[in-house]
Amino acid sequence: MxxxxxxxxxxxxxxxxxxxxxxxxxxxxxxxxxxxxxxxxxxxxxxxxxxxxxRRTLAEMAPDQTLQPVLRMTRQLTFTPTAPAGPVAGGQCSSCQGAGGKMIDTSSDGVTRQHWQSCTACGGTGAAR
Structure with missing residues (x-):
């Protein structure tokens, strides 16, 4: 059963x-x-x-505490009114065209790998120095 x-x-x-x-x-x-x-x-x-x-605000409750800055996932945009002859501080880096670096492809044993290489001219910021 x-x-x-x-x-x-x-x-x-x-x-x-x-x-x-x-x-x-x-x-x-x-x-x-x-x-x-x-x-x-x-x-x-x-x-x-x-x-x-x-106490009502964070500043009153914890006066020594500082808030973390806002995280930006993209670089800050800068605009120039005219295109000058040479690089301008705050303008685009001439080496990486403002990208901050480039993807590098490496191949070995039939395997292709990609990795990001920061621009040495601008330190990876994409802005001209």
Whole structure:
């Protein structure tokens, strides 16, 4: 005699179905907001009683901390109004044409490899010096 069990959803799926059947429950979000408002009010009262003001910004909370600069995935674009005779500081490097380097193909034993080689004239920036 063989018993075949049919798979069914687990307890989490049952709870999720019941929760979905009840519809959107705003009270959970409201409870969280009320709790945060109470914590802020308590913190403000304690700070005021101590003769201080509650810290609100990162600069107030951690005055010695500095933020990391924004990472740019491309080089900064520079525009020149006219094309001068020679390289201009901030203009395109004449060796790499502003690319910052070039792809080098090397082959050995029937395998072709590519690697990036930075321009030595501009130091890989693509800008004329």
């Amino acid at each position: 063989s018993v075949t069990l049919t798979p069914r959803a687990g307890t989490v799926d049952d709870i999720r179905r019941e929760d979905d059947a009840r519809g959107y429950e705003r009270d959970e979000t409201d409870q969280f907001h009320r709790m945060v408002e109470r914590l802020v009010a308590v913190g403000d009262r304690r700070a005021h009683a101590a003769g201080r003001q509650a």
